[in-house]
Amino acid sequence: MGLFDGGKQKRISELEAEIGRYQTANQEMAQRVQELGGGDYLGFKRAIDHVQAEHAHLAQEQAAAEAQLADVQAQTAKVRAELVGAQVKRDELRAEAGILAEKVALQSDGLYEYEHPAESVIRLQDELRDVTSRAKSMVSRKVATSAIANFTFNNSEAKGRKFVADMSKLMLRSYNAEVENCVLTVKAGKLDTALARLQRAKDQAERLGSMIHLTINNEYHRLRCRELELSSQVADAKQAQKEAEAEERARLREEKKAQQELERERERLKKEQAHYQTVLDELRAQGRADEAAEMEARLADIGKAIDNVDYRAANIRAGYVYVISNVGAFGPSMVKIGMTRRLDPLDRVRELSDASVPFNFDVHALFFSEDAVGVEAELHRRFAAQRVNLVNARREFFAVTPAQVKQQLATIAGNLLEFVDEPEAEQYRESQRLREDGPVAIPA
Structure with a gap:
C-alpha cells in the first residue's frame, strides 16, 4: 500500500460510496418501476457495472504493487544477510591475522608449535x-x-x-x-x-x-x-x-605350553590305558588271575594319572610355585617368586636360565599347590615393599634373601617339605675359583 498515492486511495473510496448510492437508488428505482410499471432500469445497471469494473482494475493494480513491495523487501533482507556474513568473515580474518602475527612473533624467538x-x-x-x-x-x-x-x-x-x-x-x-x-x-x-x-x-x-x-x-x-x-x-x-604386553605374551605362551603338555600327557596315558586294557582282557581270557590283578593295579594308577591331568587342565589355579635365585647375576639378596602350570616345572626354570643371564638359576623351593596362583599372590603381597620393579608387576624379582622367603612360605603353604637355603651356583663359583687362580685363558 506504500506505493499508492493518496489520490488513488481516495478515488477508490469515492467509487465504493458511489456504488453504494447507485445500489440504493437502483433499489428505489426498481421499486418505483414496479409501482409505475417501467423506467430506465438498464441505464442504472450499466452505470453500476462500469463502477464495479473500475474498482476491480484498481484492486489488481494494488495487488501488483504489493507483490513488487514484497520482492523489494526480500532483496533487502538478502543484502542485509550478506552484509552480516561479510562482517563476520572480516572479524574472523582479523582474528586469524592476529593469531598468525602472534605465531610469527613467537617463532622469531624460536618458540614453534609442534606435536607434543x-x-x-x-x-x-x-x-x-x-x-x-x-x-x-x-x-x-x-x-x-x-x-x-x-x-x-x-x-x-x-x-x-x-x-x-x-x-x-x-x-x-x-x-x-x-x-x-x-x-x-x-x-x-x-x-x-x-x-x-x-x-x-x-x-x-x-x-x-x-x-x-x-x-x-x-x-x-x-x-x-x-x-x-x-x-x-x-x-x-x-x-x-610395551613391557606389560611382552610379559602378557610370554604368559600366554607359557600357558599354551602347559596346555599342550597336559594334552600330550593325556593322550599318552590314554594310549597306555588302552594297551593295558587289551593285555588285561587277554589275561582274563586265559585265566591268568594273578597277572590280571597286577594289570588292574596298573590300570588304576593310569586312571588316577588321567584324572590328575584332567584336573590340572581344568583348574587354571593349580600348578607349581617356585623360588629361584641367581647369585652370579643378581647377588645373594634377590630372588624370583613365580608359578608355572607346566607338567615339569623345571622346564620353566631352564627357560629362564637362557642366554639373557650369565649363569643358571638355582631352585630354593618348588612345590605343587591346588591354588598356586593364590600362594604366589600372597608372597608377592608380603614382599611388596621389596619388589625391584615397581612399574611392571610381571617382573617378579624381590630384594630379599631365600631365608626370608622360606619363613613366609612356611606360614602360607604349611606343607612345605623341602627348601634349599644355600644356592649351589655351580658355574658362578667355578668362575670365581678360576678367576682367583690366575689369568683366564680365552678360548680360540
Missing part, C-alpha cells in the same frame, strides 16, 4: 595446555629473558638497545630449539639426563650473553622443564605398556 607427545594422553592435556600457554605469554611479554638496560654500542644507546634485543632473541632461539629437541627425543627412564641437558643449554646461553648480563627467566625455564617431564611421562608409560 603429551597431547595424545588425555590426563596430561590440560596441564600441557596450561604450561605452553604460560610459556607463550612470557615470550610475548618479552619476559622470558632479561638483560642489561643501559648498554651502549659505539657510543650509541639506540645501537646498544638493538644489540641487546638481537642477542636476547638469538640466545632464546637457541635455548628453545634445545627444549624442542629434548621434548621430542626423551627416552623412557632418561628424564634426569634430558633435564641436565636442558640446564646446560640455559647455562650456555647465559654464558654467551654474559657481556649484556643475559639470563633465562627461572620461571620460564621451570615451565619448559615441566614440558619435558610431561613428555618423559608419556615415554615411560609407553615403555611400561
Whole structure:
C-alpha cells in the first residue's frame, strides 16, 4: 500500500460510496418501476457495472504493487544477510591475522608449535595446555629473558638497545630449539639426563650473553622443564605398556605350553590305558588271575594319572610355585617368586636360565599347590615393599634373601617339605675359583 498515492486511495473510496448510492437508488428505482410499471432500469445497471469494473482494475493494480513491495523487501533482507556474513568473515580474518602475527612473533624467538607427545594422553592435556600457554605469554611479554638496560654500542644507546634485543632473541632461539629437541627425543627412564641437558643449554646461553648480563627467566625455564617431564611421562608409560604386553605374551605362551603338555600327557596315558586294557582282557581270557590283578593295579594308577591331568587342565589355579635365585647375576639378596602350570616345572626354570643371564638359576623351593596362583599372590603381597620393579608387576624379582622367603612360605603353604637355603651356583663359583687362580685363558 506504500506505493499508492493518496489520490488513488481516495478515488477508490469515492467509487465504493458511489456504488453504494447507485445500489440504493437502483433499489428505489426498481421499486418505483414496479409501482409505475417501467423506467430506465438498464441505464442504472450499466452505470453500476462500469463502477464495479473500475474498482476491480484498481484492486489488481494494488495487488501488483504489493507483490513488487514484497520482492523489494526480500532483496533487502538478502543484502542485509550478506552484509552480516561479510562482517563476520572480516572479524574472523582479523582474528586469524592476529593469531598468525602472534605465531610469527613467537617463532622469531624460536618458540614453534609442534606435536607434543603429551597431547595424545588425555590426563596430561590440560596441564600441557596450561604450561605452553604460560610459556607463550612470557615470550610475548618479552619476559622470558632479561638483560642489561643501559648498554651502549659505539657510543650509541639506540645501537646498544638493538644489540641487546638481537642477542636476547638469538640466545632464546637457541635455548628453545634445545627444549624442542629434548621434548621430542626423551627416552623412557632418561628424564634426569634430558633435564641436565636442558640446564646446560640455559647455562650456555647465559654464558654467551654474559657481556649484556643475559639470563633465562627461572620461571620460564621451570615451565619448559615441566614440558619435558610431561613428555618423559608419556615415554615411560609407553615403555611400561610395551613391557606389560611382552610379559602378557610370554604368559600366554607359557600357558599354551602347559596346555599342550597336559594334552600330550593325556593322550599318552590314554594310549597306555588302552594297551593295558587289551593285555588285561587277554589275561582274563586265559585265566591268568594273578597277572590280571597286577594289570588292574596298573590300570588304576593310569586312571588316577588321567584324572590328575584332567584336573590340572581344568583348574587354571593349580600348578607349581617356585623360588629361584641367581647369585652370579643378581647377588645373594634377590630372588624370583613365580608359578608355572607346566607338567615339569623345571622346564620353566631352564627357560629362564637362557642366554639373557650369565649363569643358571638355582631352585630354593618348588612345590605343587591346588591354588598356586593364590600362594604366589600372597608372597608377592608380603614382599611388596621389596619388589625391584615397581612399574611392571610381571617382573617378579624381590630384594630379599631365600631365608626370608622360606619363613613366609612356611606360614602360607604349611606343607612345605623341602627348601634349599644355600644356592649351589655351580658355574658362578667355578668362575670365581678360576678367576682367583690366575689369568683366564680365552678360548680360540
